[in-house]
Amino acid sequence: xxxxxxxxxxxxxxxxxxxxxxxxxxxxxxxxxxxxxxxxxxxxxxxxxxxxxxxxxxxxxxxxxxxxxxxxxxxxxxxxxxxxxxxxxxxxxxxxxxxxxxxxxxxxxxxxxxxxxxxxxxxxxxxxxxxxxxxxxxxxxxxxxxxxxxxxxxxxxxxxxxxxxxxxxxxxxxxxxxxxxxxxxxxxxxxxxxxxxxxxxxxxxxxxxxxxxxxxxxxxxxxxxxxxxxxxxxxxxxxxxxxxxxxxxxxxxxxxxxxxxxxxxxxxxxxxxxxxxxxxxxxxxxxxxxxxxxxxxxxxxxxxxxxxxxxxxxxxxxxxxxxxxxxxxxxxxxxxxxxxxxxxxxxxxxxxxxxxxxxxxxxxxxxxxxxxxxxxxxxxxxxxxxxxxxxxxxxxxxxxxxxxxxxxxxxx
Numbered sequence: 001x002x003x004x005x006x007x008x009x010x011x012x013x014x015x016x017x018x019x020x021x022x023x024x025x026x027x028x029x030x031x032x033x034x035x036x037x038x039x040x041x042x043x044x045x046x047x048x049x050x051x052x053x054x055x056x057x058x059x060x061x062x063x064x065x066x067x068x069x070x071x072x073x074x075x076x077x078x079x080x081x082x083x084x085x086x087x088x089x090x091x092x093x094x095x096x097x098x099x100x101x102x103x104x105x106x107x108x109x110x111x112x113x114x115x116x117x118x119x120x121x122x123x124x125x126x127x128x129x130x131x132x133x134x135x136x137x138x139x140x141x142x143x144x145x146x147x148x149x150x151x152x153x154x155x156x157x158x159x160x161x162x163x164x165x166x167x168x169x170x171x172x173x174x175x176x177x178x179x180x181x182x183x184x185x186x187x188x189x190x191x192x193x194x195x196x197x198x199x200x201x202x203x204x205x206x207x208x209x210x211x212x213x214x215x216x217x218x219x220x221x222x223x224x225x226x227x228x229x230x231x232x233x234x235x236x237x238x239x240x241x242x243x244x245x246x247x248x249x250x251x252x253x254x255x256x257x258x259x260x261x262x263x264x265x266x267x268x269x270x271x272x273x274x275x276x277x278x279x280x281x282x283x284x285x286x287x288x289x290x291x292x293x294x295x296x297x298x299x300x301x302x303x304x305x306x307x308x309x310x311x312x313x314x315x316x317x318x319x320x321x322x323x324x325x326x327x328x329x330x331x332x333x334x335x336x337x338x339x340x341x342x343x344x345x346x347x348x349x350x351x352x353x354x355x356x357x358x359x360x361x362x363x364x365x366x367x368x369x370x371x372x373x374x375x376x377x378x379x380x381x382x383x384x385x386x387x388x389x390x391x392x393x394x395x396x397x398x399x400x401x402x403x404x405x406x407x408x409x410x411x412x
Contacts, residue, residue, distance in 0.1 A: 030337045034352035039361040046083045079247030083392040084227040088122045090114040094383035127341045128160045132229035136222030141215040151208030158194035172216045179210040234260040234403045261404035269410040280404045290351040290402025295336045297347040300411035302338035347406040354399035366391040
């Protein structure tokens with residue numbers, strides 16, 4: 001059996017795994033599946049524009065005379081956004097490529113393992129970004145300790161961290177690494193802490209004990225350069241990052257149509273009640289043209305709400321199957337979905353008819369890089385080849401006022 005070459009291996013990657021990676025990347029994610037995939041050409045650079053309907057026609061009247069109303073028009077404007085880039089990479093070593101005994105079967109098995117694990121990591125990161133505020137922030141530092149080998153960092157949350165993840169530890173206000181770290185690999189995560197461990201040598205000065213509550217953990221290279229997620233879109237204020245206004249439009253008082261409906265308790269957690277959820281839904285339907293069709297929250301709050309619905313005669317709490325696999329309890333006919341990446345102490349009421357994922361037509365929802373004519377390329381100074389998969393996209397909601405968030409909800 002002939003040995004595999006970079007050409008035959010690349011052909012297998014292209015033909016067998018291009019569609020497979022894209023399909024797996026979009027599978028079994030309730031919120032992502034409700035973002036309407038929308039090809040969108042860019043204008044200058046990578047900037048895209050999307051139309052917004054912000055006001056109804058005034059050319060309508062009712063009267064008992066024959067006087068016609070003054071001619072008017074529907075009111076429109078446009079929002080702007082930039083594409084962001086998500087990458088995944090695999091590497092295959094030379095000995096496995098040159099094997100004449102194992103051949104293509106073994107190579108395909110190896111690619112199966114590499115691509116499957118890469119896709120799972122991509123899905124996790126994409127889901128984190130989809131719930132984010134555009135800052136790339138994963139967690140905020142609470143305290144640290146260092147034993148000379150490992151720095152243990154206590155955080156406000158570990159929900160978005162996993163062993164092996166590479167992060168930047170930076171000052172949140174400036175992005176400086178001062179006594180922090182850049183491209184540091186997480187050695188372990190303790191969700192009960194919540195803490196994570198990073199080797200001391202990864203920090204400036206070889207000791208991470210000097211970082212404090214002014215620091216945060218960010219996706220590597222993503223501080224304030226991440227796509228908009230739910231926390232940036234479903235809000236009453238502008239995103240808390242150095243990025244421009246969401247859609248290039250300020251959420252000042254004169255632009256109430258660009259604000260979401262918000263219910264909060266001044267950062268003091270309170271018990272969830274059916275009336276709180278019902279009131280938020282009423283605010284959405286009465287203050288916008290929204291018709292909520294999805295409720296999303298954390299697993300803990302979804303469990304609390306589900307328990308309440310069992311005893312509720314008004315809201316019934318029936319179940320439905322979403323996307324062929326997810327069993328969702330319903331609140332007033334709206335499915336309630338738990339997501340482990342959803343921010344703690346929040347419940348989101350969404351009208352997903354207005355949600356889009358824009359991407360360049362030539363890239364689609366993802367593809368292997370092959371612009372130089374090769375899917376597999378040599379790794380410098382290594383007996384190995386590598387390939388990377390890329391996706392360019394931006395998450396957009398064209399009607400934030402039809403969305404709502406219930407904040408400060410106790411999870412116990």
